[in-house]
Amino acid sequence: MAGKLIQVATETVTSAVASVTLTGIDSDDVYMVAYNNLKSSVDGDAKIRVTKSGTPDTTSNYDRANKILRNDTTFSNDSGTNETFWYLEYIGDDVSEASNGIMYLFNFSNASEYSFLTMEITSSDNVNPTLKGRQGGAAHTVASASDGIQIFPNSGNITAGTFTLYKVV
Amino acid sequence: MSNLRLINETTASSVSSVDITDVFSADFDIYKITINNSDITIKDYSEVRFINSSGSVISASNYDIANYELKTYTSFGELRATNQTSLPYMWYSSNETASQGSFNMWVFNPFSSSSYTFVLASNGTNFITGFGAMANKTIGVLKNTSSITGMQFFPNSGSFDNILVRTYGLRVDS
Numbered sequence: 001m002a003g004k005l006i007q008v009a010t011e012t013v014t015s016a017v018a019s020v021t022l023t024g025i026d027s028d029d030v031y032m033v034a035y036n037n038l039k040s041s042v043d044g045d046a047k048i049r050v051t052k053s054g055t056p057d058t059t060s061n062y063d064r065a066n067k068i069l070r071n072d073t074t075f076s077n078d079s080g081t082n083e084t085f086w087y088l089e090y091i092g093d094d095v096s097e098a099s100n101g102i103m104y105l106f107n108f109s110n111a112s113e114y115s116f117l118t119m120e121i122t123s124s125d126n127v128n129p130t131l132k133g134r135q136g137g138a139a140h141t142v143a144s145a146s147d148g149i150q151i152f153p154n155s156g157n158i159t160a161g162t163f164t165l166y167k168v169v
Numbered sequence: 170m171s172n173l174r175l176i177n178e179t180t181a182s183s184v185s186s187v188d189i190t191d192v193f194s195a196d197f198d199i200y201k202i203t204i205n206n207s208d209i210t211i212k213d214y215s216e217v218r219f220i221n222s223s224g225s226v227i228s229a230s231n232y233d234i235a236n237y238e239l240k241t242y243t244s245f246g247e248l249r250a251t252n253q254t255s256l257p258y259m260w261y262s263s264n265e266t267a268s269q270g271s272f273n274m275w276v277f278n279p280f281s282s283s284s285y286t287f288v289l290a291s292n293g294t295n296f297i298t299g300f301g302a303m304a305n306k307t308i309g310v311l312k313n314t315s316s317i318t319g320m321q322f323f324p325n326s327g328s329f330d331n332i333l334v335r336t337y338g339l340r341v342d343s
Contacts, residue, residue, distance in 0.1 A: 004171035010341050034339055036198050036277040037284050069235040069308050071249045096312065100199075100277035100287045122277070122287045122308040124233075131233040131251075133289070133308035162198060164341050166172060 005032060005166040009148070016041060016157035022165040023054050023148030031105040033149060035163040038091055038099040042156030043127065046088040046099060050108070050115050050146040057140070062086050066119070066136030078134070086138045088151060089123040093159050099123035101134075104168075108146040115140040172340040173201065182331045186323035189334055190220060193279040193318045197338030200279065202320075204260065204272040204334050210327035212263040212297060217256040219279065219286060219311055220319035227313060228254045234309040242301035256309040257325065260292040264330050279317035286311040 008024040008031070025031055038046060049056040064086050065079040078087065089099045101121035107113040121134040140146065151163060177192045193200060207215065219227050232253040238246035248258045260272040271293040278284045288309035296302045311317070322334065 005173045005339070007172050007340070007342050010343070012341075012343070034199050036287075037281070067237060067306075069237055069306070071233045071235045071251050073249075075235070075237060075247050095283065095314065096285060098278070098284055098287065100275075100289070102275055102289060120275075120289050120291075120306075122289045122310070124285060124287070124310055124312075131235060131308060131310050133235065135237070135306050162341060164339075 004169050006169055008165040008167050010162070010164040012162045013158050013160055016159050018157055019150050019152035020158060020161070020163050021051060021054070021148060021150045022163055023051055024165060025105065025108045025147045027167070028109055030168040031108065032166045032168055033103040033105065033163065034166065035161055036100045038161035039093045039097060039159045040091045040153035040156050041093055041159050042153065043092040044090065044154035046091045046151060046153050047085040048088050049085050049150045050140045051148040051150055052144060052146055054147065056150040057142070058084050059142070060084050061141045062138065063141055064136065064138040066134045069133045069135060071131040086117070089121045089134055090125050090132065091123065091153065092126060094126040096126045097124055111145040112143055114143060115146040174338045174340055175335065176338050177336040179334045180332065181329060183328065185328045186321055187329065187332055187334060188220065188319060188321045189336060190224065190319035192336045195280055197340065198278055199339040200276040201337040201339060202274040202276065202334065204332060207260065207262050207272065207332045208264040208330035209262050209324040210264060210330060213325045213327060214258045214261050215322055215324045217259050218321045219317045220321060222316040222318045226321050227311065227315065230254055231312040232256050232309065233312065234258060234307065236305055236307040239304045239306070240301065256288060258305070259290055259307065260305065261295050261303060263297065265298055282314055282316045284314060286317050
């Protein structure tokens with residue numbers, strides 16, 4: 001992806017929070033989200049939603065198709081339609097556990113188009129233990145403008161991580 | 170100014186490995202590495218090891234990797250490895266004319282002494298005469314909380330005829 005990356009929003013979690021929201025998407029440029037060292041107080045899946053005017057959309061309009069890469073067993077497919085979120089990755093709070101990733105956001109500001117996202121995630125889980133990642137795409141099947149994303153754990157809080165939204169220009 | 174900052178550009182020819190030192194620091198948590206024109210003397214994968222703040226190449230058996238091979242000429246493949254002495258299967262290349270693709274790698278948290286170092290990598294495509302094109306999607310981790318300041322690239326066999334490595338830091342302005 002050529003071009004410059006211009007920072008739009010960032011949040012670094014140093015004490016527990018229920019979610020992280022990055023907003024500021026206001027043009028038809030492609031946007032990129034980079035995050036690192038995401039941890040949660042309770043082991044479980046981190047999830048993601050789009051925001052509309054800063055508020056996460058909880059309607060059942062989230063579709064995804066991903067390939068799950070892992071070092072301990074055969075890769076698998078993960079897909080879903082009409083759900084209330086997209087999956088990010090399994091996280092926890094052990095020193096060996098963290099999730100890191102790069103996501104590209106397309107058509108978010110276009111009120112006539114669905115919001116699309118591609119993701120590349122690399123994470124580790126100390127329970128199995130397993131290196132695990134996600135490669136794929138997702139769509140929010142509502143033709144209305146989205147202005148950002150919200151990341152939240154399945155339960156508990158986000159305890160660490162830096163999350164930054166960039167515009168690709 | 171872009172938040173993606175060029176830190177280092179290294180070229181080398183006729184070498185068995187390339188060390189990129191003193192590029193990871195407290196200034197950035199996320200880095201992007203690109204490699205162009207990595208001709209090697211035989212057809213094989215190239216590998217990565219990290220270099221710690223003492224300047225030592227980390228070759229202990231602490232690397233895990235999962236690589237998805239997307240091929241035009243046969244079924245897609247899966248490469249998995251645990252407790253390796255390097256990150257293998259990073260990109261495939263040879264010295265065939267016009268056969269080279271590109272390699273892109275994101276590195277997360279290398280300088281941190283409290284977290285593992287994670288990798289996301291993708292190999293655009295390469296083309297091997299008699300077979301076809303292949304791309305790769307790769308994840309990896311160094312299960313070590315040492316502070317990492319550099320990396321070493323080397324082919325699994327043979328040597329680099331030439332290689333160009335660029336290292337960028339992804340700036341976060343607070």
